Amino acid sequence: MSGVVPAGPRLILLCGLPGAGKTTLARRLAQELPAVRLCPDEWMVDLGFDRFDGRARDRVEQRLWLLAQELMSQGAVVILENGFWDRAERDEKRRLARSLGAAVELRYLAVSSKELHERVGRRNQEPGAAVITPELLRECEASLDVPTDEELELFDDPLG
Template sequence: MAVERPRLVLVCGLPGAGKTTLARRLAQELSAVRLCPDEWMVDLGFDRFDGDARDRVEARLWIHAQELLTRGAVVIMENGFWDRAERDEMRLLARSLGAAVELRYLDVPSSELHRRVGLRNKEPGAAVISPELLAECEAAIEVPGAAELELFDAPFAEGPAVTPR
Protein backbone atom coordinates (compact mmCIF):
# COMPACT_ATOMS: atom_id res chain seq x y z
CA MET A 1 0.00 0.00 0.00
CA ALA A 2 1.44 3.40 -1.03
CA VAL A 3 1.75 6.07 1.60
CA GLU A 4 0.45 9.43 0.44
CA ARG A 5 2.53 12.53 0.87
CA PRO A 6 1.25 14.98 3.51
CA ARG A 7 -0.60 17.89 1.97
CA LEU A 8 -1.39 21.45 3.00
CA VAL A 9 -4.30 23.20 1.32
CA LEU A 10 -4.44 26.97 1.74
CA VAL A 11 -7.90 28.42 1.06
CA CYS A 12 -7.57 32.01 -0.10
CA GLY A 13 -10.36 34.50 -0.59
CA LEU A 14 -12.38 37.39 0.73
CA PRO A 15 -15.34 37.31 3.12
CA GLY A 16 -18.29 35.71 1.34
CA ALA A 17 -16.14 33.95 -1.25
CA GLY A 18 -17.09 30.48 0.00
CA LYS A 19 -13.91 29.51 1.85
CA THR A 20 -15.68 27.54 4.57
CA THR A 21 -17.98 25.81 2.11
CA LEU A 22 -15.03 24.73 -0.01
CA ALA A 23 -12.93 23.73 3.01
CA ARG A 24 -15.72 21.58 4.42
CA ARG A 25 -16.21 19.83 1.08
CA LEU A 26 -12.48 19.24 0.68
CA ALA A 27 -12.17 17.94 4.25
CA GLN A 28 -14.72 15.26 3.39
CA GLU A 29 -13.21 14.42 0.01
CA LEU A 30 -9.62 14.30 1.26
CA SER A 31 -10.19 12.96 4.79
CA ALA A 32 -8.44 16.11 5.95
CA VAL A 33 -8.19 18.12 9.15
CA ARG A 34 -9.82 21.53 8.62
CA LEU A 35 -8.50 24.48 10.62
CA CYS A 36 -10.75 27.56 10.59
CA PRO A 37 -9.57 30.57 12.64
CA ASP A 38 -13.06 32.13 12.64
CA GLU A 39 -14.53 29.06 14.33
CA TRP A 40 -11.72 28.94 16.89
CA MET A 41 -12.15 32.66 17.62
CA VAL A 42 -15.86 32.18 18.33
CA ASP A 43 -15.36 28.97 20.33
CA LEU A 44 -12.71 30.64 22.50
CA GLY A 45 -14.95 33.67 23.14
CA PHE A 46 -12.90 36.19 21.16
CA ASP A 47 -14.36 38.98 19.05
CA ARG A 48 -13.76 37.94 15.43
CA PHE A 49 -12.38 41.41 14.74
CA ASP A 50 -9.80 41.30 17.59
CA GLY A 51 -6.58 41.42 15.57
CA ASP A 52 -4.26 40.42 18.42
CA ALA A 53 -6.38 37.40 19.34
CA ARG A 54 -6.64 36.41 15.67
CA ASP A 55 -2.87 36.58 15.29
CA ARG A 56 -2.41 34.31 18.33
CA VAL A 57 -5.07 31.83 17.16
CA GLU A 58 -3.66 31.68 13.62
CA ALA A 59 -0.12 31.22 14.95
CA ARG A 60 -1.26 28.32 17.17
CA LEU A 61 -3.23 26.72 14.34
CA TRP A 62 -0.13 26.93 12.14
CA ILE A 63 1.90 25.11 14.81
CA HIS A 64 -0.84 22.47 14.95
CA ALA A 65 -0.88 22.20 11.15
CA GLN A 66 2.88 21.60 11.09
CA GLU A 67 2.54 18.85 13.72
CA LEU A 68 -0.18 17.21 11.63
CA LEU A 69 1.87 17.46 8.44
CA THR A 70 4.84 15.75 10.09
CA ARG A 71 2.47 12.86 10.83
CA GLY A 72 1.43 12.59 7.20
CA ALA A 73 -1.96 14.32 7.42
CA VAL A 74 -3.82 16.40 4.90
CA VAL A 75 -4.49 19.82 6.45
CA ILE A 76 -6.83 22.52 5.15
CA MET A 77 -6.33 26.03 6.46
CA GLU A 78 -8.95 28.64 5.66
CA ASN A 79 -7.32 31.79 7.00
CA GLY A 80 -8.06 33.79 3.86
CA PHE A 81 -4.36 34.26 3.09
CA TRP A 82 -4.62 37.75 1.67
CA ASP A 83 -0.89 38.45 1.78
CA ARG A 84 1.53 36.96 -0.73
CA ALA A 85 4.32 36.90 1.87
CA GLU A 86 2.19 34.75 4.20
CA ARG A 87 1.34 32.33 1.38
CA ASP A 88 5.02 32.10 0.43
CA GLU A 89 6.06 31.45 4.03
CA MET A 90 3.46 28.70 4.51
CA ARG A 91 4.38 27.07 1.20
CA LEU A 92 8.08 27.01 1.95
CA LEU A 93 7.70 25.80 5.55
CA ALA A 94 5.24 23.07 4.58
CA ARG A 95 7.51 21.95 1.75
CA SER A 96 10.42 21.76 4.22
CA LEU A 97 8.28 19.24 6.13
CA GLY A 98 7.88 17.15 2.98
CA ALA A 99 4.31 18.26 2.26
CA ALA A 100 2.70 19.06 -1.05
CA VAL A 101 1.10 22.50 -0.93
CA GLU A 102 -2.00 23.65 -2.80
CA LEU A 103 -3.45 27.13 -3.05
CA ARG A 104 -7.18 27.28 -3.66
CA TYR A 105 -8.08 30.87 -4.54
CA LEU A 106 -11.77 31.68 -4.71
CA ASP A 107 -12.25 34.33 -7.37
CA VAL A 108 -15.72 35.77 -6.80
CA PRO A 109 -16.98 39.03 -8.38
CA SER A 110 -17.39 41.97 -6.02
CA SER A 111 -21.15 42.20 -6.56
CA GLU A 112 -21.55 38.54 -5.54
CA LEU A 113 -19.34 39.00 -2.47
CA HIS A 114 -21.49 41.95 -1.38
CA ARG A 115 -24.68 39.96 -1.97
CA ARG A 116 -23.43 36.97 0.02
CA VAL A 117 -22.08 39.04 2.89
CA GLY A 118 -25.37 40.99 3.01
CA LEU A 119 -27.27 37.71 3.39
CA ARG A 120 -24.83 36.37 5.97
CA ASN A 121 -25.06 39.61 7.99
CA LYS A 122 -28.75 38.80 8.60
CA GLU A 123 -27.98 35.40 10.16
CA PRO A 124 -28.19 35.15 13.97
CA GLY A 125 -24.78 35.60 15.57
CA ALA A 126 -23.13 36.71 12.34
CA ALA A 127 -20.03 38.87 12.45
CA VAL A 128 -21.46 41.81 10.55
CA ILE A 129 -19.28 43.05 7.74
CA SER A 130 -20.38 46.42 6.41
CA PRO A 131 -20.15 47.20 2.70
CA GLU A 132 -17.40 49.70 3.58
CA LEU A 133 -15.40 47.06 5.47
CA LEU A 134 -15.81 44.59 2.62
CA ALA A 135 -14.57 47.24 0.17
CA GLU A 136 -11.51 47.74 2.43
CA CYS A 137 -10.91 43.99 2.35
CA GLU A 138 -11.15 43.96 -1.44
CA ALA A 139 -8.53 46.72 -1.62
CA ALA A 140 -6.23 44.91 0.83
CA ILE A 141 -5.98 41.44 -0.73
CA GLU A 142 -2.98 40.54 -2.87
CA VAL A 143 -4.72 38.40 -5.48
CA PRO A 144 -2.54 35.46 -6.50
CA GLY A 145 -1.50 35.69 -10.10
CA ALA A 146 -0.57 32.97 -12.55
CA ALA A 147 3.14 33.14 -11.70
CA GLU A 148 2.41 32.62 -8.00
CA LEU A 149 -0.05 29.80 -8.64
CA GLU A 150 2.66 27.98 -10.57
CA LEU A 151 4.70 27.77 -7.35
CA PHE A 152 2.09 25.48 -5.76
CA ASP A 153 1.62 21.77 -6.36
CA ALA A 154 -1.98 21.95 -7.51
CA PRO A 155 -2.68 25.58 -8.27
CA PHE A 156 -6.07 26.62 -9.45
CA ALA A 157 -8.78 29.13 -8.79
CA GLU A 158 -12.39 28.44 -7.90
CA GLY A 159 -14.99 30.74 -9.39
CA PRO A 160 -18.37 32.05 -8.35
CA ALA A 161 -20.00 28.65 -8.80
CA VAL A 162 -18.84 27.80 -5.27
CA THR A 163 -21.93 27.65 -3.10
CA PRO A 164 -21.95 30.16 -0.23
CA ARG A 165 -22.25 28.78 3.28
Protein backbone atom coordinates in the same frame (compact mmCIF):
# COMPACT_ATOMS: atom_id res chain seq x y z
CA MET B 1 -13.36 12.77 -6.28
CA SER B 2 -14.66 11.14 -3.15
CA GLY B 3 -12.46 8.49 -1.62
CA VAL B 4 -9.17 10.02 -2.80
CA VAL B 5 -6.37 9.10 -0.43
CA PRO B 6 -3.54 11.63 -0.77
CA ALA B 7 0.00 10.27 -0.81
CA GLY B 8 1.84 11.94 2.04
CA PRO B 9 1.30 15.18 3.88
CA ARG B 10 -0.37 18.09 2.13
CA LEU B 11 -1.26 21.66 3.04
CA ILE B 12 -4.19 23.37 1.34
CA LEU B 13 -4.29 27.15 1.69
CA LEU B 14 -7.65 28.76 0.97
CA CYS B 15 -7.26 32.30 -0.31
CA GLY B 16 -10.26 34.56 -0.62
CA LEU B 17 -12.29 37.37 0.82
CA PRO B 18 -15.23 37.12 3.22
CA GLY B 19 -18.10 35.47 1.38
CA ALA B 20 -15.88 33.83 -1.25
CA GLY B 21 -16.82 30.30 -0.12
CA LYS B 22 -13.71 29.24 1.78
CA THR B 23 -15.56 27.41 4.56
CA THR B 24 -17.97 25.72 2.14
CA LEU B 25 -15.05 24.43 0.06
CA ALA B 26 -13.04 23.44 3.13
CA ARG B 27 -15.91 21.39 4.54
CA ARG B 28 -16.37 19.58 1.24
CA LEU B 29 -12.65 18.86 0.85
CA ALA B 30 -12.31 17.71 4.45
CA GLN B 31 -14.90 15.02 3.78
CA GLU B 32 -13.72 14.02 0.32
CA LEU B 33 -9.96 13.76 0.84
CA PRO B 34 -10.13 13.32 4.00
CA ALA B 35 -8.39 16.27 5.64
CA VAL B 36 -8.22 18.21 8.89
CA ARG B 37 -9.90 21.60 8.51
CA LEU B 38 -8.58 24.48 10.63
CA CYS B 39 -10.79 27.57 10.56
CA PRO B 40 -9.59 30.58 12.60
CA ASP B 41 -13.07 32.16 12.62
CA GLU B 42 -14.57 29.10 14.30
CA TRP B 43 -11.76 28.91 16.85
CA MET B 44 -12.14 32.64 17.63
CA VAL B 45 -15.84 32.17 18.37
CA ASP B 46 -15.34 28.95 20.34
CA LEU B 47 -12.67 30.61 22.50
CA GLY B 48 -14.87 33.63 23.17
CA PHE B 49 -12.88 36.17 21.18
CA ASP B 50 -14.33 38.96 19.08
CA ARG B 51 -13.75 37.89 15.46
CA PHE B 52 -12.34 41.34 14.72
CA ASP B 53 -9.76 41.27 17.55
CA GLY B 54 -6.53 41.35 15.52
CA ARG B 55 -4.24 40.40 18.39
CA ALA B 56 -6.35 37.39 19.34
CA ARG B 57 -6.63 36.38 15.67
CA ASP B 58 -2.84 36.46 15.29
CA ARG B 59 -2.44 34.23 18.36
CA VAL B 60 -5.10 31.78 17.17
CA GLU B 61 -3.61 31.62 13.66
CA GLN B 62 -0.12 31.05 15.09
CA ARG B 63 -1.40 28.20 17.25
CA LEU B 64 -3.31 26.65 14.35
CA TRP B 65 -0.15 26.84 12.25
CA LEU B 66 1.76 24.90 14.94
CA LEU B 67 -1.03 22.31 14.95
CA ALA B 68 -0.96 22.15 11.13
CA GLN B 69 2.78 21.49 11.18
CA GLU B 70 2.37 18.73 13.74
CA LEU B 71 -0.39 17.12 11.69
CA MET B 72 1.61 17.34 8.45
CA SER B 73 4.63 15.79 10.18
CA GLN B 74 2.35 12.82 10.87
CA GLY B 75 1.33 12.58 7.20
CA ALA B 76 -2.01 14.41 7.38
CA VAL B 77 -3.71 16.65 4.86
CA VAL B 78 -4.47 20.03 6.45
CA ILE B 79 -6.74 22.79 5.18
CA LEU B 80 -6.14 26.32 6.47
CA GLU B 81 -9.01 28.76 5.94
CA ASN B 82 -7.11 31.91 6.98
CA GLY B 83 -7.91 33.80 3.78
CA PHE B 84 -4.23 34.39 2.97
CA TRP B 85 -4.65 37.87 1.52
CA ASP B 86 -0.90 38.57 1.62
CA ARG B 87 1.54 37.02 -0.87
CA ALA B 88 4.37 36.99 1.68
CA GLU B 89 2.29 34.88 4.07
CA ARG B 90 1.40 32.42 1.30
CA ASP B 91 5.08 32.16 0.32
CA GLU B 92 6.12 31.58 3.93
CA LYS B 93 3.56 28.81 4.49
CA ARG B 94 4.52 27.15 1.19
CA ARG B 95 8.23 27.14 2.08
CA LEU B 96 7.71 25.91 5.64
CA ALA B 97 5.28 23.15 4.65
CA ARG B 98 7.61 21.97 1.90
CA SER B 99 10.46 21.84 4.45
CA LEU B 100 8.29 19.26 6.25
CA GLY B 101 7.97 17.24 3.04
CA ALA B 102 4.39 18.33 2.37
CA ALA B 103 2.85 19.14 -0.96
CA VAL B 104 1.20 22.57 -0.91
CA GLU B 105 -1.89 23.75 -2.77
CA LEU B 106 -3.21 27.26 -3.08
CA ARG B 107 -6.91 27.50 -3.83
CA TYR B 108 -7.87 31.05 -4.77
CA LEU B 109 -11.62 31.66 -4.68
CA ALA B 110 -12.20 34.48 -7.12
CA VAL B 111 -15.67 35.96 -6.71
CA SER B 112 -16.96 39.18 -8.24
CA SER B 113 -17.37 42.17 -5.96
CA LYS B 114 -21.11 42.21 -6.61
CA GLU B 115 -21.47 38.55 -5.60
CA LEU B 116 -19.30 39.04 -2.48
CA HIS B 117 -21.45 41.95 -1.33
CA GLU B 118 -24.64 39.92 -1.91
CA ARG B 119 -23.30 36.88 -0.06
CA VAL B 120 -22.00 38.91 2.87
CA GLY B 121 -25.27 40.84 3.03
CA ARG B 122 -27.20 37.55 3.34
CA ARG B 123 -24.73 36.18 5.89
CA ASN B 124 -25.03 39.37 7.97
CA GLN B 125 -28.72 38.49 8.49
CA GLU B 126 -27.92 35.11 10.08
CA PRO B 127 -28.15 34.84 13.87
CA GLY B 128 -24.75 35.34 15.51
CA ALA B 129 -23.10 36.50 12.30
CA ALA B 130 -20.06 38.76 12.50
CA VAL B 131 -21.47 41.70 10.59
CA ILE B 132 -19.24 42.90 7.78
CA THR B 133 -20.36 46.30 6.53
CA PRO B 134 -20.11 47.19 2.84
CA GLU B 135 -17.36 49.67 3.78
CA LEU B 136 -15.36 47.00 5.60
CA LEU B 137 -15.78 44.59 2.70
CA ARG B 138 -14.47 47.26 0.29
CA GLU B 139 -11.44 47.70 2.58
CA CYS B 140 -10.90 43.94 2.50
CA GLU B 141 -11.12 43.92 -1.29
CA ALA B 142 -8.50 46.68 -1.48
CA SER B 143 -6.20 44.71 0.87
CA LEU B 144 -6.20 41.45 -1.11
CA ASP B 145 -2.98 40.63 -2.92
CA VAL B 146 -4.59 38.58 -5.71
CA PRO B 147 -2.48 35.54 -6.64
CA THR B 148 -0.96 35.83 -10.10
CA ASP B 149 -0.65 32.95 -12.55
CA GLU B 150 3.11 33.04 -11.86
CA GLU B 151 2.49 32.59 -8.14
CA LEU B 152 -0.05 29.81 -8.66
CA GLU B 153 2.60 27.89 -10.65
CA LEU B 154 4.70 27.67 -7.45
CA PHE B 155 2.09 25.43 -5.82
CA ASP B 156 1.22 21.78 -6.34
CA ASP B 157 -1.77 20.69 -8.40
CA PRO B 158 -4.95 20.34 -6.36
CA LEU B 159 -6.39 17.05 -5.21
CA GLY B 160 -10.10 16.63 -5.62
